[in-house]
Amino acid sequence: xxxxxxxxxxxxxxxxxxxxxxxxxxxxxxxxxxxxxxxxxxxxxxxxxxxxxxxxxxxxxxxxxxxxxxxxxxxxxxxxxxxxxxxxxxxxxxxxxxxxxxxxxxxxxxxxxxxxxxx
Amino acid sequence: xxxxxxxxxxxxxxxxxxxxxxxxxxxxxxxxxxxxxxxxxxxxxxxxxxxxxxxxxxxxxxxxxxxxxxxxxxxxxxxxxxxxxxxxxxxxxxxxxxxxxxxxxxxxxxxxxxxxxxx
Numbered sequence: 409x410x411x412x413x414x415x416x417x418x419x420x421x422x423x424x425x426x427x428x429x430x431x432x433x434x435x436x437x438x439x440x441x442x443x444x445x446x447x448x449x450x451x452x453x454x455x456x457x458x459x460x461x462x463x464x465x466x467x468x469x470x471x472x473x474x475x476x477x478x479x480x481x482x483x484x485x486x487x488x489x490x491x492x493x494x495x496x497x498x499x500x501x502x503x504x505x506x507x508x509x510x511x512x513x514x515x516x517x518x519x520x521x522x523x524x525x526x527x
Numbered sequence: 528x529x530x531x532x533x534x535x536x537x538x539x540x541x542x543x544x545x546x547x548x549x550x551x552x553x554x555x556x557x558x559x560x561x562x563x564x565x566x567x568x569x570x571x572x573x574x575x576x577x578x579x580x581x582x583x584x585x586x587x588x589x590x591x592x593x594x595x596x597x598x599x600x601x602x603x604x605x606x607x608x609x610x611x612x613x614x615x616x617x618x619x620x621x622x623x624x625x626x627x628x629x630x631x632x633x634x635x636x637x638x639x640x641x642x643x644x645x646x
Contacts, residue, residue, distance in 0.1 A: 409637060409638045410636055410637055410638075411633040411636060411637060411638045425544055425558065427546055427555060427558065429555060433553075434552075434553035434554075435553075436546060436548060436555070436611055438604070439544065439546065439604065439609040451633060451636075481632055481634070482632060482633040482634075483629040483630075483631060483632050483633070483641075484629070484631050484633070484638075485557070485558065485628040485629050485631075486621055486622065486623050486625075486628045486630070486631075487628070490558040490628075490629075492555055492629045502605055503605065504605050506605075509604040509605045509606070509609075510602040510603070510604050510609075510611045511602075511605070512602060512603050512604075512605075513600055513601060513602050514530040514570060514601040514602070514603070515600070515601075517529055517530060517570075518528060518529055518530060519528045519529075519530045519603075522602075
């Protein structure tokens with residue numbers, strides 16, 4: 409069946425969450441949002457493209473930092489309201505210069521930092 | 528630093544997305560939502576508890592199906608607006624009886640089913 413980005417279920421802002429997972433390590437790198445045009449651009453270009461809610465503009469991941477995400481596989485969930493992009497990540501995915509945005513764990517009630525910024 | 532669920536950034540509905548990842552295989556199982564009380568219950572009980580938007584009630588994953596999620600690690604992202612729960616999943620995570628909700632891939636423009644329902 410041909411995939412049509414319009415068949416995804418977007419929220420009131422026209423967005424769907426997209427989880428980015430590292431193709432090599434299976435690590436969860438980040439979560440950001442896409443609108444239907446970002447979905448289309450991601451699939452067409454093979455370069456993961458989000459919608460920046462703060463800047464209200466398309467966000468080709470790594471366009472300014474060089475920390476690009478090359479699309480390896482594109483998945484949708486059973487409810488068609490969440491995406492999983494499996495990516496080859498260049499450099500850190502997080503704006504804090506950590507490999508992943510999920511660098512804080514809660515253990516025994518305390519926040520613990522699991523990763524340091526690189527370079 | 529002591530973790531306080533109130534310091535997370537919830538959306539207008541008071542919810543934060545929570546990604547569930549399998550502790551053994553690193554597979555992404557599902558994405559659902561938590562409010563601050565669901566976060567608290569998840570951490571206190573070690574049993575992953577979401578907020579069901581459709582039923583508007585707490586949803587102890589697997590309470591009726593037996594497909595429970597035992598919490599192995601709890602992470603938050605840099606923006607404190609997304610959670611990652613690393614879990615030990617009993618049975619399929621998806622209501623379609625598939626291991627993961629992300630069983631549909633988009634490849635060469637077509638939707639492809641990657642997993643079959645179990646049992």
